Amino acid sequence: MNSTSPAASTTRSLTPEDGRSSRWQTHRTQRRHVLIRAARKAVHTLGYSAPMEEIAAAAGTSKSVFYRYFGDKAGLQQAVGEVVIGQMRDKLFEAARTSRSPRESLRAMVSAYLQMAHTSPNVYIFVTRTGTADALTEPGDPGSSAELAHFFQQITAMMEESMRTYLDVQETPPALAEAAPLWPLAAIGMVRAAGESWITMPTGDRKPSQAQVTEQLTAWLFDGLSP
Incomplete structure (x- = not known):
């Protein structure tokens, strides 16, 4: 007499299938990471407007493989953006965390x-623009990716908290304190607009250095807060 229950038999029959599914998912995740790294390197070299055919060729594979993993070029932009924007967020938060004053x-x-x-203007532009448009997106634009929008929301909240603390100890007039939430939005807009204009400027004597742009933007933003 066979004492094996139908449930136990079903469990045994599903186990190999579940194992194969898990291994396939792991392989797919690893392959996706490899393709993202290769695409990022290709865009850095070829330019932010490089077509999928050239990106795939530089990655040593075919366009159909990229379409299989990312759907289309917008999907690839979003996937690369999640990595790049995540690194930017970590750098910005670390910079703020280790600083000793609001300025x-x-x-x-x-x-x-x-x-x-x-570090890579082509990659930066590639992940901060959407679709096939040449224009860069702005925080809150309908075309902005969810990752990009979340990035700016986090930075805005962090800057607002820091500036509110600064204004509280400065005995700031109530009207200025009430307007404090607007400042991070203006600051992000200025830094982003100025930064994107700067990285696309032709190299030469008239192009300011990173240190010069940093100091000028800091002065414009912070000194303007003085009551």
Whole structure:
């Protein structure tokens, strides 16, 4: 007589299938990471407007493979953006965390942002624009990726908290204190607009250095807060 229950038999029959599914998912995740790294390297070399065919060729594979893993170019942009923007967020938060004053925190964040963008302007533009449009997106634009929008929301909240603390100890007039939530939005807009203009400027004597841009933006933003 066979004493094996139907449930036990079903469990045994599903185990190999579950194992194969798990191994396939692990392989797919690893392959996706490899493709993201290769695409990032390709965009750095070829330019932010490189077509999928060239990105795939530089990665040593075919366009159909990228479409299989990312759907389309917008999907690839989002996947690369999740990695790049995550690294930028970590750098900015670390810069703010290790600073000793609000002004030093602001300067460190501006410097970190510019440094990350300047390291690879092509990759920066690739992940901060959407679809096939050449225009860069702005925080809150309908076309902005969820990752990019979340990034700016986090930075805005961190800057607002820091500036509120600064204004509280400065005996700031109530009207200025009430307007404090607007300052991080204006600051991010200024740093991003200035930074994107700077990284696309032709190299030459008239192009300011990263240190010069950092100091100027810090002065414009922070000194403007003085009551």
